[in-house]
Amino acid sequence: GHSGPDAATWPWPSLFPPQPSLPPDFVEALRAVVGAPNVSTATAVREQHGHDESMHPCAPPDVVVWPQAVGQVQELAALCHRCRVPMVPFGTGTGLEGGVNAVQGGVCFDLSRMDAIAELSLEDFSVTVEPGVTRKALNKHLRGTGLWFPVDPGADASLCGMAATGASGTNAVRYGTMRPNVLNLRVVLPDGRLLHTAGPGRQPRKRAAGYDLTSLFVGSEGTLGFLTQATLRLHPLPEATAATVASFPSVGAAVACTVQVLQAAVPVARIEFLDEVMADACGRFSGMGLPAAATLLLELHGSRHSLAEQQQQMEEIVRHNGGSGLAWAQGLEEREQLWSMRHNAWYAALALRPGCQGYSTDVCVPISRLPDVVVETKQDLQASSITGPMVGHVGDGNFHCLLIFNSQDPEEAQRIHAFTQRLGRRALAAGGTCTGEHGVGLGKRALLQEELGQEGLDTLRSIKAALDPHNLMNPGKVL
């Protein structure tokens, strides 16, 4: 089970009006569609499906179903639609804003058993996957083909889940977020009809045929329909890769270095920022002994020949900005050590206050404003006595505070909540967004309203009402 906080004292709005219980014989009707072993009302199973990796209080669905095929998803959705029962799509449960929490009960659709990888086309750089396929499973499948799928949010999330939340991560500066990497989606609409966002069986690299439904469903966080298949754009594996770490005298110097790298058109693949608290924590957690300073982790992809030039350009720009370090890791093992240090940032942060929980916030600002926003945020953390190391995809202006706190302590939870609201508003005031990649989910709904304004929110609401008039798809999220 999930030993989460108490919903009654949890400062993020997460309490919803009590829902009517399921209609009589409803669970039997679900069993008739998918078979009894693929339906569960066990408390442990429901609780396991009532939360993601964030600290939002567990909100279990009334029942969990495991459809095995798209036709079953359609039948189940039609059934829920007829009975006006809420539906929540579930992938790997690795989200960070409470996207799967069943705050209005209903049926959780666990799509992990639909896991076919179909229609790999090496010439077209494309592949079609079902919702049970994770990014690591896909890249394993692609071994030896010379292609890979680069979007990497850290967790081994399902690719359809990554499409649903509009995920991105460390490689986005070079390869883009999920949105430009999804060519087509097969969607089960709330009433059970089947939609192919780019038309059935299509996968051109670009389209100008009608409104871009693919981009609309990417990032819709399960509120418009079920993503039951995604056609993805693949990329050629780089011939050579090199990674390094550099320490800087200040946040401003690290960001100036980043801007100059982008201006010089160095095709950097990853450029990750750690503040001095995070660098120190990661260094100690990994045993790599990183200086407690503003730090950049850099990765370059290219041909062997071009890599040498990129490294040289990078070294010049790093030095120009007072950076030091820069031992290049070119072997796979060395690079994996470096990135495992980065990917363990979460655990390194948790180790700063053993026994506490973590909440990873996420904002994104124009890069010119990043130094000010980071410095102000660090002052705010200090003034609020909050442990919150910072880590960011600095090439995109996107950064996270890993807020470590005792979620069972209502006062501390309240303090963290107030901090995240201030951080969100600071990002908005700087011309940024309250979420660059984690999504709105439960936690960012109030900030979304401030970000978009009334006309923006009304436009989102009218789209939601047009596609899900009975508000059955993942109710309580985003809007």
Add this chain to the structure above:
Amino acid sequence: GHSGPDAATWPWPSLFPPQPSLPPDFVEALRAVVGAPNVSTATAVREQHGHDESMHPCAPPDVVVWPQAVGQVQELAALCHRCRVPMVPFGTGTGLEGGVNAVQGGVCFDLSRMDAIAELSLEDFSVTVEPGVTRKALNKHLRGTGLWFPVDPGADASLCGMAATGASGTNAVRYGTMRPNVLNLRVVLPDGRLLHTAGPGRQPRKRAAGYDLTSLFVGSEGTLGFLTQATLRLHPLPEATAATVASFPSVGAAVACTVQVLQAAVPVARIEFLDEVMADACGRFSGMGLPAAATLLLELHGSRHSLAEQQQQMEEIVRHNGGSGLAWAQGLEEREQLWSMRHNAWYAALALRPGCQGYSTDVCVPISRLPDVVVETKQDLQASSITGPMVGHVGDGNFHCLLIFNSQDPEEAQRIHAFTQRLGRRALAAGGTCTGEHGVGLGKRALLQEELGQEGLDTLRSIKAALDPHNLMNPGKVL
């Protein structure tokens, strides 16, 4: 005036039920908003605004207005909305599928006099432009900054118009289409309300905050609202550029070369295909004397150092596929000569049948299917006795037939129409789209239905109905 074909015998559906005339005093009310000199009902002006560069019959609006500021666009829209008068946005009129033709009359909003370039941020690689700013005007403004806006559909279109149609062009293989290059749009909704698709004043490089309204309005072809400002993503100018032409023994060889270039991760900036008819016509029109063969025009961008490597890789792949030619044009003048040959393809095609008109069709297919689709299309052209040289953005699988015909001859127009329907269906059967970049406009509505299927079309219609319930924005287009 536009000496176009007769709407009564024009085979593409372009006749709409006659509209009621404007309400009494309506034109006076328009004048009260923008001033009398900014309103015209003159026949010549209306006809000039009743067509684009395609051969769809001219459909003049009842009146043309030139708003000078976004507040005026809002007032005018609110007025039209109250009186239920259709509204048509107009940029440079350089579209290719009849997007601006006022098939149900109403008010044409000519936005060319709103031409401010605001908020250029070199550190953030972004700029905000009003609808009167064309891509060439922007790039002129950017001279000396080290940045540029690469999306290049050929015509010197307005950037907001390019956003409205989801334009792309020769550079898309490297820099993407309009969609990933638009960060925010200021939209006047059909009832006059003002929407900022990414929130007012915001320009983060990525967002996960609610449905992606920016991507929804990009490519909406004026059917959801007026794009009155666009915040665009800029790119660093390449340090060095080289371009070349190579001739191939077959279409298949040219496409195989393209696939191998992409697989080798050569970051090609432009890779344009000309079939032997087009190569011959372009060679003769420009006086450059190109062999009548399947041809690739290639452009590479990079540092001086990396360019040499790219050129070497490219030469190997071209030779491996039986290509010949490959004198590299590195000076600006030489390159401009090469690309002006490509950009004059339209006139070179028209010169094949003096006195005739041209219609540029546009489909996009998965690249693995491109050789078959091109070869079948060439057979179809021959069997149908149609002059239609082919030119394509082959890195995206996108190609055009430049159909040269006498649009005043109903029989020939009918033959051309039947051919374009077959071409569209051939692209759909190959897993492609009926339009990769020109949009649906008037000409592709029937094909769009086949492409998306009933559920897809119903979804587009419900979005349209949600945002424009009285069907006032550019009625008769897309849907």
